[in-house]
Amino acid sequence: MASKFELKKSRNDKFVFNLLAANGQVILTSELYESRASALSGIESVRKNASDDGRYGRLCAKDGSPYFTLKAGNGQVIGQSQRYSGEKAREAGIESVKANAPGAVADDQSA
Template sequence: MASRFELKKSKNDKFVFNLLADNGKVILTSELYESKASALNGIESVKKNAPDDGRFGRLSAKDGSPYFTLKAGNGQVIGQSQMFSGEKARDDSIESVKNNAPGAVTDDQTV
């Protein structure tokens, strides 16, 4: 199975997307968007910005769990990862986003 973006509608009628790796695991989740068009623009922004390592923020939660964010050129966060058990797992996931996002197809599950 190839990497893909899954576009879904949330319970409160907003739009959200996940980037799934080849194994089907979620590697990046978007913010909630008011419109489908905005969510699709977010997907395009992830594809455009993912190859640039400088767009990734390597962060730690209050409990010390590593995670990352992906920012657009304007500094706005366009996606966030889950929490990881260690920095290596986080960094491996960043590499996965960098490699998989640009060519990922969009699976629109809102229709």
Template structure:
């Protein structure tokens, strides 16, 4: 399986997407969007910004767990990772997003 974006509709009728690695693991999750069109724009923003290492924030949660965010050119966060066991694992997650986001397909699960 190749990396892909999975677009879903939440129970409260908002839209969210995940970027899944080739092994099916979620490596990036979006914010909630009010419309499908906005979520699709978010996916394009991830594709556009993922190759730029400067767009990634390398952060730690209150409990010390490392994670990352991906920001658009305007500074808005367009995606966040899961919590990782260590900085090395987080950095591998960033590398995976950088390597796969631009070419990832779209699995649109919002069609009714």
């Protein structure tokens, strides 16, 4: 399986996408979008910004678990990772987004 963006409709009729690595693991989850068109624009923004290391926020949750965010050029968060077991795992997640996002196809499952 190639990497892909899965676009889905949430329970409250908003749209969300996940970036999946080739092994099917979720490596980035979007914010909620009001429309399908906005979510598709979000996917394009991830593709565009994924390779720029300066767009990643390296953060820690309240419990100390590392995670990251990806921001667009305007500073808005366009995606967030899951929590990782350590900083090395978080860095591997960032590298996975950089490698997978630019060529990932969009799989629209929101209909």
